[in-house]
Amino acid sequence: MIDTLQQWLSNPFIFAIVKIAIVFGVVLTAVAYMSLAERKVLGWMQMRPGPNRVGPWGFLQPAADGLKFILKEDIVPSMVNKFAYILAPMVAIVPALMAFAVIPFGPTVRGIDLHITALNVGLLYLFAITSVSVYGIVLAGWSSNSKYPLIGGLRSSAQMVSYELALSLSIIGVLLQANTLDLSEIVRMQSGWHWYIWWYQPIGFVIFFIASLAETNRIPFDLPEAETELVGGFHTEYSSMKFAMFFMAEYANLVTAAALATTLFFGGWNGPFVDKFPILGLFYFVIKVGIFLFIHIWVRATLPRYRYDQLMNFGWKVLLPLALVNLVLSATIRTVQLVYYGG
Numbered sequence: 001m002i003d004t005l006q007q008w009l010s011n012p013f014i015f016a017i018v019k020i021a022i023v024f025g026v027v028l029t030a031v032a033y034m035s036l037a038e039r040k041v042l043g044w045m046q047m048r049p050g051p052n053r054v055g056p057w058g059f060l061q062p063a064a065d066g067l068k069f070i071l072k073e074d075i076v077p078s079m080v081n082k083f084a085y086i087l088a089p090m091v092a093i094v095p096a097l098m099a100f101a102v103i104p105f106g107p108t109v110r111g112i113d114l115h116i117t118a119l120n121v122g123l124l125y126l127f128a129i130t131s132v133s134v135y136g137i138v139l140a141g142w143s144s145n146s147k148y149p150l151i152g153g154l155r156s157s158a159q160m161v162s163y164e165l166a167l168s169l170s171i172i173g174v175l176l177q178a179n180t181l182d183l184s185e186i187v188r189m190q191s192g193w194h195w196y197i198w199w200y201q202p203i204g205f206v207i208f209f210i211a212s213l214a215e216t217n218r219i220p221f222d223l224p225e226a227e228t229e230l231v232g233g234f235h236t237e238y239s240s241m242k243f244a245m246f247f248m249a250e251y252a253n254l255v256t257a258a259a260l261a262t263t264l265f266f267g268g269w270n271g272p273f274v275d276k277f278p279i280l281g282l283f284y285f286v287i288k289v290g291i292f293l294f295i296h297i298w299v300r301a302t303l304p305r306y307r308y309d310q311l312m313n314f315g316w317k318v319l320l321p322l323a324l325v326n327l328v329l330s331a332t333i334r335t336v337q338l339v340y341y342g343g
Contacts, residue, residue, distance in 0.1 A: 020116055023100055024100070027097065030255055031248050031251040031255065033062055034254065035062055036059070036062050039061075040058070042297065042300065042301050069244040070240075070241060072239060074239060075240070080143055081143040085237075087139065087143075088136045090245070092136030092140070092245065092246055092249040093245045095129045095136075096133055096249040097252055099126055101125075102115065102117060102118070102122035102125055103256070104268060106269045106282035107278045108278065109278045109279050118182060119181075119182065120180070120181060121181045122181060123171070123175070126260065130215075131160070136246075136249065137152070140153060140234045141153020141156070144234075144237040146237055148230045148236045151230055152226070152230050152232075152235075153224070156223075159217075159221065160215065162320075163215055163221075163319065164211075164215065166210075166315065166323040167207075169207070169323035171204065171208060173196075173201045173327065173330030174264050174265070177196060177330075187263055190270055191270050192270075195266050195267040197266055200330065207319060207322060208264070212257040212260075215257070218299070219303060219304075221305075223311055257292075258293050261292055266288050269282065269284050
């Protein structure tokens with residue numbers, strides 16, 4: 001039986017399918033328990049218990065929530081554009097999950113690469129695929145044929161345009177240092193504690209972190225939902241599993257943003273003794289991503305929501321000029337390195 005299994009896994013296609021199944025299973029589990037972690041951390045910070053009824057310490061709450069969504073009635077309002085209305089949550093969640101295809105979770109362990117695939121333009125793929133998710137939100141707002149979802153969809157598209165520029169510019173400094181778009185190579189360039197967060201790119205990281213909050217529609221930039229103004233924004237008219245798919249997409253994008261910040265600025269899987277024990281790289285990566293996710297929840301518990309005019313002013317008048325300044329500084333530093341140090 002073991003020989004048969006080894007023979008099957010020696011087939012590159014089957015091995016790729018197995019890796020995809022494992023990664024997607026882990027990611028979907030992480031997305032489910034992100035909802036529990038967020039509610040628990042928010043409860044702790046606000047001095048209340050949070051979910052604690054379903055299972056020990058509320059550990060089975062995500063399973064109960066999933067079962068509730070499956071059993072709830074799926075209501076489709078009569079005036080919606082039905083095709084676009086049903087398509088929208090799929091457009092939101094599929095790109096969010098596809099982003100994990102190129103993220104390196106660790107080094108090579110016993111001949112197994114801890115990623116689904118490696119692309120020499122992996123970073124371009126990641127930005128291209130994650131930018132598609134906003135179309136799901138816009139489509140949901142338009143197809144619902146309701147004023148609150150429409151306003152939420154329009155806000156999301158304007159917010160994406162405003163902050164995508166700063167987000168893209170914030171990583172150019174990393175690309176200048178690494179001289180590659182391959183995420184695995186970017187991680188290898190940060191070995192030996194040469195993490196870009198404190199080597200040349202602290203400003204770039206701050207810009208990236210703030211812009212990623214806006215891109216994932218998290219507080220203080222959750223204007224597309226804005227419950228106090230728009231009831232639920234773009235997903236007001238959704239119910240059952242279609243409603244759940246939007247939240248799964250949001251948490252999946254949140255995990256992607258944390259993984260990308262870890263990869264670009266915090267050395268990815270690099271850490272003590274990884275050269276001797278490569279499996280430690282996977283644990284370092286998970287710990288770093290977990291810290292970023294905790295910070296995202298902390299921000300939600302701390303900051304109030306911006307007004308929409310404040311959101312746009314901050315994006316165009318503060319974050320974008322700061323990203324341009326960081327780009328000039330990064331290019332200057334890289335030029336000095338090449339002229340005086342040869343690399």
